[in-house]
Amino acid sequence: MEIREGLYYSEDHEWVRVEGDNAYVGISDFAQEHLGDIVFVELPDLDGEFEAGAAIGVIESVKAVSDMHTPVSGKVIAVNEALEDSAGVLNKEPYDRHVAVLKMSNRADLDKLMNSVDYTAFCTREAE
Amino acid sequence: MSLQQTPLYPMHQKYHGKLIDFGGWELPVEYEGSGIIAEHHQVRRQAGLFDVSHMGEIEVRGAKAAAFVQNLVVNDITPLAEGQICYSPMCYPDGGCVDDLLVYKFSPEHFFIVVNAANTGKDFAWMQEQAIPGATLTNLSSGYAELALQGPGAEAVLQKLCDVDLGAIRYYWFDPRVKIAGIDCLVSRTGYTGEDGFEIFIAPDRACEVWEAIMAAGGGRVLPIGLGARDSLRFEARLPLYGHEIDREITPLEARLDRFVRLGKPSFIGKEALVRQNAAGPQRLLAEFEMIGRGIPRSHCEIQKDGQVIGWVTSGGYAPTLDKNIGLALIGQEFATAGAQFDVIIRGKPVRAQVGAGIFYKRKR
Numbered sequence: 398m399e400i401r402e403g404l405y406y407s408e409d410h411e412w413v414r415v416e417g418d419n420a421y422v423g424i425s426d427f428a429q430e431h432l433g434d435i436v437f438v439e440l441p442d443l444d445g446e447f448e449a450g451a452a453i454g455v456i457e458s459v460k461a462v463s464d465m466h467t468p469v470s471g472k473v474i475a476v477n478e479a480l481e482d483s484a485g486v487l488n489k490e491p492y493d494r495h496v497a498v499l500k501m502s503n504r505a506d507l508d509k510l511m512n513s514v515d516y517t518a519f520c521t522r523e524a525e
Numbered sequence: 526m527s528l529q530q531t532p533l534y535p536m537h538q539k540y541h542g543k544l545i546d547f548g549g550w551e552l553p554v555e556y557e558g559s560g561i562i563a564e565h566h567q568v569r570r571q572a573g574l575f576d577v578s579h580m581g582e583i584e585v586r587g588a589k590a591a592a593f594v595q596n597l598v599v600n601d602i603t604p605l606a607e608g609q610i611c612y613s614p615m616c617y618p619d620g621g622c623v624d625d626l627l628v629y630k631f632s633p634e635h636f637f638i639v640v641n642a643a644n645t646g647k648d649f650a651w652m653q654e655q656a657i658p659g660a661t662l663t664n665l666s667s668g669y670a671e672l673a674l675q676g677p678g679a680e681a682v683l684q685k686l687c688d689v690d691l692g693a694i695r696y697y698w699f700d701p702r703v704k705i706a707g708i709d710c711l712v713s714r715t716g717y718t719g720e721d722g723f724e725i726f727i728a729p730d731r732a733c734e735v736w737e738a739i740m741a742a743g744g745g746r747v748l749p750i751g752l753g754a755r756d757s758l759r760f761e762a763r764l765p766l767y768g769h770e771i772d773r774e775i776t777p778l779e780a781r782l783d784r785f786v787r788l789g790k791p792s793f794i795g796k797e798a799l800v801r802q803n804a805a806g807p808q809r810l811l812a813e814f815e816m817i818g819r820g821i822p823r824s825h826c827e828i829q830k831d832g833q834v835i836g837w838v839t840s841g842g843y844a845p846t847l848d849k850n851i852g853l854a855l856i857g858q859e860f861a862t863a864g865a866q867f868d869v870i871i872r873g874k875p876v877r878a879q880v881g882a883g884i885f886y887k888r889k890r
Contacts, residue, residue, distance in 0.1 A: 433753070434560040436843040437821050437850075439872075455872065457821050459561045459843060460554065460753055481819070488560070 398520070399426045401492045405507055406516035407468035409450075412492065413510060420469045421495040424456065427520050429491045432458040438465075438484045440476040441497050447471065449506045454496060456487070469506040471499035531578035532670040532729035536736050540749045547752055548643040550579045555751035564754035565761075565845045568718055572676035573750035574739055577717075577724070578732070581645025581666040583652065585636040589659030594628060594636050597655055599777060599795060601787040605630040610697045610713055613785055615648070616795030620776040620802060624648050624767055627715060629699055637711075639671075641767050655794065670732030674739060675722030675758075678746055683723055685742045687712075691723070706738035717755065719762025719886055761844040763813070763853070763885035769824060769839045770811060770853060779807045779855065809836065812861040812880045815851050820869065820876035822852035827870040835860050838869060846886055852878070 400406075405413040410428035414421040429435065437457035447453050452464035453473070475498040480487065486494050501507075511519060528551035537544060542553025553576075555561050567573050585594055595602050600613030609630055615623045624644040629637040640648045649664045656662060674683055684691050688704045691712070699713035711726040727735050740747060756766070765771050771780045778786060778799060787793075788800050816822060822841030827834055841852030852869070860867060863882040868875030 433555065434562040436562075437819075439819075459757060459845075462821075462823065 398430060399492070400513050400517050400520070402513045404492070404513065405468065405510035406513070406519070407450075407466065407510055408519065409466045409468070411466055411468050413468050413507070414495070415501075415507065418501050418504075419474065420467075420471060420499045420501050422453075422467055422469070422497055422499065423495045424465065424487060424491055425516075426491050427523070429488045432456065432461055432463065434459045435484045435487045438480040438487070438496065440478070440480065441473045443473055443476065445473045446502075447473070447499070449503070449509070456484075456496075465496055467497070467499060468510055469499060469501050470503045471501045474498050474500050529579075531576055532732040533576040533578060533672075533736060536733055536749070537576065542749070542751060545752075547579070550642065552576065552579065553749070553751040554753045556749050561751070561753035561757060562845045564748065564750045565757050567748050568676045568720060568750055568754065568758055569846050570677070572674060572678040572682055572722075572743065572747045573718075573754070574736065574743075574747050575673040575675065575750050575755055576671075576736075577673050577755075578670040578729075579642035580671050581640040581642060581648065581664070582669050582671075582726070583638045583640060583645075583649055584663045584665050585638065585652075585660055586663070587634060587660045589657055590636055591633045593655070593657055593660035594638070595790070596657075596793050597652060598626070598628060599786045599793055599799065600628075601790055602628055602630065602636075607632055608698055608700065610699055610715060611785075612697075614771060614777040614780075614782060615651075616777065616799070617773070618795055618798060620778070620795045620798035621773045622767065622771040622775060622777060622780075623651050623773075625765060625771060627713075629711075629713065631701065644767060668729070669726045670729045672725045672727070672732070672736060672739070673716055673718075673722060674725065674747070675716045675718040675720050675750075677721060678743075679720070679722040682739065682743045682747055683712075686738050694723075696721075705735050708735055708738075710735065717764055718758040719764065719888055720758075721888070757842065757845060760840050760842060760853075761846055761851075761886045762888075766840060770855075775855065776802060776807070778802050779809050779811065781811045806858065808858055809855050810858045810861040811839065812854050812856055813851070813882060813884050814854055814867075814869075814878045814880050815849055815884050816869070816876065816878050817866070818876035818878070820871040820874075821850050822854075822869045822871065822876075822878065828854050828856055829868045829870060829875060830860055835867065841869075844886065847884075849884075851884060
């Protein structure tokens, strides 16, 4: 299982990549492995405003349906529409495929997230 | 309560099964590596090996065994030859389903009935309530392990290990005395995937040997397959699952299993109710549908027509071979015609779907 350095991670197994005020959010390798073959993604609406921890979309695998949360508060400024036709890429390249981009409204949200070292330990505990 | 393990448990560990609680049984939903969709394709394209030891086996013996079974099930077992199998729902007097099952005829005095795992206890109790003098029932479920080898490559692989010509075992027939790698097995040409294949009944203490022999004979062309793909394969082939397409509250006529319901039989449990329902026409019918809008229909999703509830999804999902989101729905009969449209309510939102006919997977023979 890969845990990429330089990203922020939530306890719901989402990652955040920060570029200026923008937060790219996606799901971790742990999340995709746990879900199994992903066959459907429901993306958030553009301009939707969300609080950190809120459900912004849905990810469905063959067997499971789960909410996708945003680890940071903000407004959705872009979504990865390509996922609507090829949801399975989230299994193959979870860290290279964001689900949405939010303009952060509160950078302090990042302080509550884990770095790759914290997240590695968190996943180890989850797997036990 | 601790989970029950099948005799193949060591194989699930060896082949890295992702084990889950499946109705009280610790069984693999998939094996580590490629995922449920890849396992699904493996069975459609080559061959897959399943542990289905959780299934129940009930034996009926005695001078009145045939009469007992004939009264118990809605299909007609009288035309069955020795060595032949038939599928049948088993109903309550009101026409609702106790279960669906396979009846193996050894002789007029000896039948072997395979039932759904989760229903074994209920089924056996129900059968005992119907018992008649001259028919003895025995629950043999703990006495058998069961494997399923399914897929277009199944026969060629299994033949390498067998002392009999498997080509002689036709669809829905069985041979109770086959040696696989020298081990005594009952082999039937049956399955729950929509592909050609076999189901193999073995003494529990020899089951792992048979599994390993099949894996070795496959030489990489047979892979172990978990319950996730077992469900997607059966669903895509439109095979009914108890608790979904049929149930205590759903009759086999509503589930469109008419061809297995022999209303002309002199008597059987549920006959009066089913004859009545057949004469009036079922108020609800199972319908195939395909999504038009974006969304995956799941079991229990509500179905609406113009905002009015008309039924629910019994099974639904992504069908890997067809590469479509499809489903089965139990809906008011007036809505169950090909071309009709309705809404599947997915997470509170209506998503359009269209009723079809013949949209599910059928293997080319």
